[in-house]
Amino acid sequence: QFHTIKYEDLKWDESLGQGSFTRIYKGYRTDIRDGEKHCTEVLLKELDACHKNCWESFFESASLMSQISHKHLLLVYGVSVHGEKNIMVQEFVKYGALDLYLKRGKTVSVSWKLDVAKQLASALNFLEEKNIVHGNICAKNLLLAREGDSSQGISPFIKLSDPGISLAMLGKHVLLDRIPWVAPEVLISSENLTLECDKWSFGATVWEVFNNGNSPLKGYNLKEVPKRRFYETFQRLPPSQWAELADLINHCMDYQADFRPSCRCIIRQLNSLITSDYEILHSTEPVAQ
Ligand SMILES: N#Cc1ccc(Nc2nc(N)cc(-n3ccc(CO)n3)n2)cc1
Secondary structure: OEEEOOOHEEEEEEEEEEOEEEEEEEEEEEEOOOEEEEEEEEEEEEEOOHHHHHHHHHHHHHHHHHHOOOOOOOEEEEEEEOOEEEEEEEOOOOEEEEEHHHHHOOOOOOOHHHHHHHHHHHHHHHHHOOOOOOOOOOOOEEEEEEEOEEEHHOEEEEEEEOOOOHHHHHOOOHHEEEEEEOOOHHHHHHHHHHHHHHHHHHHHHHHHHHHHHOOOOOOOHHEEEOOHHHHHHOOOOOOOOOOHHHHHHHOOOOHHHHHOOOOOEEEEEEEEOOOOOOOOOHHOOOOOO
């Protein structure tokens, strides 16, 4: 299952914002190991008080992440329960969520973005080999552990966060909010949540990274055009000028789940993308209309 951590071993520091159903805080965890007292910097993810099967799913997500270990998967130390409070204790990842990092206008190179895509693909490949569905791949669930420095050729380092409350538990409106990350078939029924759904989300996430964290469906967020129409009319995200990248994204976001590429195929295609000529020709991506 997972490790339970004593509430009194935790100390809260500043609030770092909130996800859906959760609030996150910087914090510290003291624990005694081989007779020494250690104080570790942690991320405390508090689940909003909600009905029972919500926290079961929250803990399922924590136990999923603590049962497997991979360099690009977030380390979850355990969970702590204190009265109404359910807290997931995670390793503190230095630069936080990638969507906010990109939105803060940090200019990053094309090869920086490609490194992020490759690292996410290797995390997904690891999950695919273990037949584990993540279910919530998106830039806000990618955490930046190392900024990297394009000029020094130091690559970034990302960690995939826990999936949070499973899609099966979420209401329709939350699923609609996850368009275009959630695969179309999952909108029809969460029973359709398979490994292929993570490929679709991967495509949407790569699009996000190459569009500096811009929201993929600006025009659709308005009321008159419900986001559902995007799927009902088999729309695609605005294509990157980099044809090979646009092809990979569209191949991952195929409306036919079994036409989506395997992770090995995704990795092969990413490795075959030559940044050099592209980087010289187009330094910026088109902003989504
Ligand atoms: N300013 C700032 C700042 C904020 C957060 C971190 N660190 C961190 N560590 C984690 N383990 C998880 C997260 N998350 C952030 C969103 C989510 C939603 O999933 N997680 N952030 C570092 C700096």
